[in-house]
Amino acid sequence: MSHSRKTRIVTAPEPGGPEALRIEERTLEPPGEGEVLIEVAAAGVNRPDVFERMGLYPPPKDAPEGLGLEVSGHVLELGKGVEGIRQGDAVVALVAGGGYADIARARAETVLPAPKGISLEHAAGLPETVFTVWTNVFGRAGLKPGERFLVHGGASGIGTTAIQMARAHGAHVTATAGSEGKCRLCSELGADTALNYRTEDWPARVRDAGGADVILDMVGGDYVQKNLSCLNVEGRIVMIAFLKGSRVEVDLMGLMLKRQTITGSTLRARRIEDKRVIAQAVHDRVWPWIEAGRLKPQIDTVFDLDAVAQAHARMDAMAHAGKILLRP
Template identity: 45%
Template sequence: MFAIAVENEALVWQECEAPQGIASDEVRIEVAWAGVNRADLMQRAGQYPPPEGASQILGLEVSGTIREVGRHVERFKVGDPVCALLSGGGYAEEVVVNELQVLPVPEGYGLREAAALPEMFATAWLNLFIEGNLKRQERVLLHAGASGIGTTAIQLCGLFGHPCFVTVGSQEKLETCLRLGADAGWNRHDGSFVEAVNAWGGADMILDPVGGGYLADNQQVLNQDGRMVLIGLMGGRMDELDLGRMLMKRQRLIGSTLRTRSPKGKGMVLDALYVHVWPRLARGELRPHIDRSWPIQEADAAHAYVQDNASTGKVLLAVTGA
């Protein structure tokens, strides 16, 4: 098969060994589309190695068609259109993955749109409703609101009754977030978001992919019993917390990653999506916000676009483009 390899800091589409054999609980997928995530950029830079035993090939989500099933697989059959959440290996013509990490393509969706679902919706659901333990009408602050996860979280907040405030990097991105359903927002180039968020009513939960440089301001807007869920380190690994404020306001800081969870752990999140989100996707109540796509051979250009913070929503790579 062909797959993306990192050679001299470039992404090269070249022939490599296909995954050999499948376990009884796995499926083999012929990949049509792959999603681009910041984790891919970090892995490429040597900052985010894949979990032990996972493919070294970049790529955490795909859509495609099942070409082989393990002998104990009952939920899928050869020929089924599916999307999958991976620990690695998505920038390739084939992937092998545990069936728990696979979902059918929602009714009315093609494979292109389906590739934008697994990582964005699983990450948003996990961190809003499982780690963040959102209760109805609690208020949410979403940093990087125009990202793939941000545009997804905005829609989930609106659908499940949670006012949300976004921070973004441009007025154009802010306008997009407001159209998607954000209640209010702030351009980070205008300075600190603290005064604006507190005037809005503060946040009961914060979804933060930034980390360094944001934690102190997060604490200032977090309401009593509030939760900060840290899902990325775009701003760096180190920062300071006011432990006195944390104690007095009973604030919680929660670190969360999806990639390193077991197939069972990923499957738990996908099962929740299948029950609570897939029917709403089919009814058109939710939609993945796709920015642009590139042929897999031009993965370098797609990475540069994401690295430059130019994207609003999901960036995709066409493998077969089916």
């Protein structure tokens, strides 16, 4: 029988730094049609959460209240019309908000069985990154086996996932990162080449090694022209964030002559039908890589939910390598 439940959530009533975060208690209504309530084992911390905390990334109108875009845990309750999921199932889910919580609300279309071979807690580091990499690198950019793939921020949650997925797919992988230690991690995860962007002329190194067919970029700014300079004929750049800004001045003559493509996407505001298609592809194509040991989430730190401000401070400092998780 359905009844209301109590949960903690994390909000940012006023935009600001990590100190702006607040832990509040809410009464959760029962799941609506097509919804699932999940008792959270862990939640992933992602860069969009930081932008939301700063007031730069407003949630969609129908998103659950609070920060957090991915969780793992056990199914607590099912709404009407939900099929293929049972109470008590171990799952991961991409959520539109409210993931930093004891109980999270998800659309059934974005809930997947937790993959075998990794802990349920660590599985919380999968949905946001895997969905993002799949839809951008494999969907929009159409990365093929044997192609040359370049990913920036190789030691980030997205980067560590992209390296492993591209390698499992049979691509030649180059990653950039900001320290020798982070470059070593990229190499350990399967990058054929790892370049320290602080000390190396990475566009020249990429060009000298044969250029890039697909580039995954979350930096923007002056990286856009640098990316174009080492992108091959028929190459594709996929933009997923803009740490250096989204307004850029570029010379597009090379793009025209080399028939290059610049594209990009966001995930959170996509239609639920789009997310369902991505989820099915991830289940069919990526889960087997995880269960075969070819992909696993790289976990940097696990914080208790009460220490959410510390988790955000670590992400702000860009000190992390891999995913930061919150444990309720």
